[in-house]
Each structure stands twice: as C-alpha cells, then as structure tokens.
Amino acid sequence: MPPLFRAxxxxxxxxxxxxxxxxxxxxxxxxxxAESLHGRYFSGALWQQEQLLGFFIADAVIDESTLMNICxxxxxxxxxxxxxxLEHWLEECRQRRLAMAWLEVRASNxxxxxxxxxxxxxxxGRRKDYYRAGEGREDAIVMQKPL
Ligand SMILES: CC(C)(COP(=O)(O)OP(=O)(O)OC[C@H]1O[C@@H](n2cnc3c(N)ncnc32)[C@H](O)[C@@H]1OP(=O)(O)O)[C@@H](O)C(=O)NCCC(=O)NCCS
Structure with missing residues (x-):
C-alpha cells in the first residue's frame, strides 16, 4: 500500500x-x-494504513498561509x-485562493x-538569532512563494 493523505x-x-x-x-x-488542530490552522498528514509517516501544519490569515510545522x-x-x-500544503493554499505562502527555516537545515x-x-529575509540552538542561537531564513 502506498502512503496516503488523511487529515x-x-x-x-x-x-x-x-x-x-x-x-x-x-x-x-x-x-x-493540540491547539494547531483548531482555529486558523489547517493540516495534512501522510499515512501508511494506521501509521503516521509525516504531517504539516499551516495557518491561513487573509490571503496568506505560513507553514508552521512539517516533519x-x-x-x-x-x-x-x-x-x-509540501506540495499538498501548496495545493490546499491554491484551493483556498490564497495569494502567498511563507515559511521560516533554521539557517543550518x-x-x-x-x-x-x-x-x-x-x-x-533573515531573523537574527531567532531559534535556540544548543547553548546558543541560530538565524531563521524567511522564504516566500507566490501562489
Ligand atoms: C525536512 C523534511 C520534512 C524533508 O522531508 P523528506 O521526506 O526527508 O524529504 P524528501 O525525500 O521529500 O526530499 C525533498 C528534497 O529535500 C532535499 N533533501 C532530502 N534529503 C536530503 C539530504 N539528506 N541532504 C540534503 N538535501 C536533502 C533534496 O532537495 C530533496 O529533493 P530531491 O530528492 O529532488 O533531491 C524531513 O527531512 C524532516 O522531517 N526533517 C526534520 C524536521 C524538519 O527539519 N522540518 C523542517 C523545519 S523548517
């Protein structure tokens, strides 16, 4: 059985x-x-039968979406x-007629x-020292994609 999407x-x-x-x-x-399953958030997940293989969580505010989590x-x-x-998130954004997708990522990732x-x-853009990293801090790279 190939992995399938289920909310x-x-x-x-x-x-x-x-x-x-x-x-x-x-x-x-x-x-x-738990909070990310309500309100302005939407999510998607890949499953193989009952095993969760990965998921994303994004928000939708006015005509933009930000990817909050993907793993x-x-x-x-x-x-x-x-x-x-990632493509599943972007497709859902297009279906919702959103105009811009945003995300942030550790500079080392x-x-x-x-x-x-x-x-x-x-x-x-770049947010200086945005993430905790061991004893120190690490920058975030901000990325965008028009939809
Ligand atoms: C980031 C993450 C979601 C990617 O998922 P994945 O299933 O491993 O990635 P994919 O197999 O779909 O690969 C997608 C692309 O990632 C890159 N990639 C994948 N593995 C890589 C590796 N070991 N080194 C460098 N680039 C790699 C490649 O560009 C690849 O595209 P390609 O196969 O066409 O070359 C996953 O590795 C993960 O969950 N990481 C831990 C959590 C995390 O960092 N989340 C992102 C926070 S912003």
Whole structure:
C-alpha cells in the first residue's frame, strides 16, 4: 500500500507527539500540537494504513498561509514524502485562493532549505538569532512563494 493523505484529528495527537519528538530538534509540546488542530490552522498528514509517516501544519490569515510545522518520521525521510507533503500544503493554499505562502527555516537545515528552494521558494529575509540552538542561537531564513 502506498502512503496516503488523511487529515489529522484530535484522536491522532499521541502519534503526532511521538513523531514530533522523533523528528525535530526543538519539538512542539502536546498542547501546541493540540491547539494547531483548531482555529486558523489547517493540516495534512501522510499515512501508511494506521501509521503516521509525516504531517504539516499551516495557518491561513487573509490571503496568506505560513507553514508552521512539517516533519517526516526519521525512518521515512529521504524518500520524497516531505516534498509530497509540501506540495499538498501548496495545493490546499491554491484551493483556498490564497495569494502567498511563507515559511521560516533554521539557517543550518540544509535538507529543508534544499526542499524549499527546489519547490520554488525564494529567500525574503533573515531573523537574527531567532531559534535556540544548543547553548546558543541560530538565524531563521524567511522564504516566500507566490501562489
Ligand atoms: C525536512 C523534511 C520534512 C524533508 O522531508 P523528506 O521526506 O526527508 O524529504 P524528501 O525525500 O521529500 O526530499 C525533498 C528534497 O529535500 C532535499 N533533501 C532530502 N534529503 C536530503 C539530504 N539528506 N541532504 C540534503 N538535501 C536533502 C533534496 O532537495 C530533496 O529533493 P530531491 O530528492 O529532488 O533531491 C524531513 O527531512 C524532516 O522531517 N526533517 C526534520 C524536521 C524538519 O527539519 N522540518 C523542517 C523545519 S523548517
């Protein structure tokens, strides 16, 4: 069975927390993940049967969307699933008739930067010392893509 898209629901929270902690340097808390399933946020996830392989969370404000979170389970990385998730977000943005997609990424995250660049995102700015990184701080690269 190939991985398929299915929306996230509050019943998926345990799986989201586990994946978030396995994939991210600075994972969101359970409360942050729970909040992201409501309000101005929308999300999408890739599943193989009942196994959560990856998900994205984005917001939609007026005619713009910002990608708040995207992650693929470590064992499933490097197989094209991150790109499928990113394209799924962009397609949903177009269906919602949004005009601009935004995201932020750690300056050291070469994998994500390569993914975003090849998906047509361009650098729009840099936030100095935006992320915590070990004992220090790290810049964020802000990227945008017209839809
Ligand atoms: C970033 C992430 C979502 C990408 O998902 P993925 O499934 O591993 O990526 P894909 O297999 O779809 O690859 C997409 C592109 O990423 C880049 N990429 C993938 N693996 C890479 C690696 N090891 N080194 C450098 N670039 C890499 C390539 O540009 C690749 O495109 P290509 O295969 O056409 O060359 C995933 O690695 C992840 O969850 N990382 C941890 C969480 C994270 O950093 N999220 C992003 C925060 S902004």
């Amino acid at each position: 996230l629901t509050p019943a998926d929270l345990d799986a989201m927390v586990a994946l978030e902690q396995a994939a991210h340097l600075a994972p969101w808390s359970r409360e942050q993940l 693929i389970a470590p064992l499933w990385q490097g197989q094209g699933l991150g790109r499928r998730l 070469q994998t994500a930067l390569a993914l975003y660049r090849t998906a047509g995102f361009a650098k729009a």
